[in-house]
Amino acid sequence: MDRTERLNIPETELFHPGHYACQGCGAPIVTRYMMKALGKKTIIVIPACCWSVIQGPYPYSTLKVSVVHTAFETAASTASGIRSALKTQGRNDIHVVALAGDGGTFDIGLQALSGAAERNDNIIYVCYDNEAYMNTGIQRSSSTPFGAWTTTTPGSHYKDRPKKDIIQIMAAHRIPYAATGSVAYPEDLYKKFKKASTMTGLRFFHIFSPCPPGWKSATDDSIKIARYATWSKIYPLYEVFDGERFIVTKPEKEIPVSDYFSIQKRFSNLSEHDTAFIQQMVDERWMSLLKLSGSSPEK
Numbered sequence: 001m002d003r004t005e006r007l008n009i010p011e012t013e014l015f016h017p018g019h020y021a022c023q024g025c026g027a028p029i030v031t032r033y034m035m036k037a038l039g040k041k042t043i044i045v046i047p048a049c050c051w052s053v054i055q056g057p058y059p060y061s062t063l064k065v066s067v068v069h070t071a072f073e074t075a076a077s078t079a080s081g082i083r084s085a086l087k088t089q090g091r092n093d094i095h096v097v098a099l100a101g102d103g104g105t106f107d108i109g110l111q112a113l114s115g116a117a118e119r120n121d122n123i124i125y126v127c128y129d130n131e132a133y134m135n136t137g138i139q140r141s142s143s144t145p146f147g148a149w150t151t152t153t154p155g156s157h158y159k160d161r162p163k164k165d166i167i168q169i170m171a172a173h174r175i176p177y178a179a180t181g182s183v184a185y186p187e188d189l190y191k192k193f194k195k196a197s198t199m200t201g202l203r204f205f206h207i208f209s210p211c212p213p214g215w216k217s218a219t220d221d222s223i224k225i226a227r228y229a230t231w232s233k234i235y236p237l238y239e240v241f242d243g244e245r246f247i248v249t250k251p252e253k254e255i256p257v258s259d260y261f262s263i264q265k266r267f268s269n270l271s272e273h274d275t276a277f278i279q280q281m282v283d284e285r286w287m288s289l290l291k292l293s294g295s296s297p298e299k
């Protein structure tokens, strides 16, 4: 983006400064932009995850909206229940959001999420993806990427299975909207939340959210890492409408996955052979995404 161009994002904050996240954490950034788009009439459901700590204890809460803390596996079902309660009161003017980590979404909360998606419940589900169970000490989740170190994939025994494709799983439920986003692209994130706020039914967000202690990265590198994730196509930005219409945003610059790996120590055990293998997986996935969106590899 041209540095002289102003971001088209409102200055109003529904988020207090002085929250409890570590320095450089992506998770508060995700929620800050989300709140700017959704506005004050929002109820947020938070299961066990870093965000249940970032929020802080009442009355010193980070968010200026109502928050319901719930059990780890119940983010979607709690949000669905709140939606039903609002419906019986005739209140259709409130967004109900489930905000969960990847462990609470890809793993333990998947059953509740799938149920809500199959019913097409009128909720917004946001997964901030830091690619591991961070709140309990950096354990591997099914969102942890191939090749990453975690405390349960130590040393050279890095994770040897690919990341679960959560957007494809959600798209298979034929929900009205599923999208990826990144803290490195705030305007894109804001616009996607705005778009989702005008729709009904289950809207799903999968947002790339760096975690310096978990990724063994510098606290001031988080946005750069997120940008590199998109440039290297490890984390493409795209939307899926009704489970079948794909729109892919091609990155403004292209880099090899090795550049992305080099700024985080969690990938330091990878050999050149491993990196070449991952590059091949990433290229193949990118080509299949382009095919789904009907675009060509050329710019």
Ligand SMILES: Cc1ncc(C[n+]2csc(CCOP(=O)(O)OP(=O)(O)O)c2C)c(N)n1
Binding pocket: 048, 049, 050, 051, 071, 072, 073, 100, 101, 102, 103, 104, 105, 130, 132, 133, 134, 135, 136, 141
């Ligand atoms: C049923 C259940 N199992 C385990 C826990 C312990 N627990 C609390 S937070 C958490 C990790 C959450 O990971 P994730 O959803 O990825 O969010 P993050 O911590 O990375 O923000 C775990 C395992 C729990 N609260 N409930």
Ligand code: SF4
Binding pocket: 020, 021, 022, 023, 024, 025, 026, 027, 050, 054, 130, 134, 135, 210, 211, 212, 213, 214
């Ligand atoms: S452990 Fe990671 S995800 Fe959790 S608050 Fe710290 S930086 Fe954020």
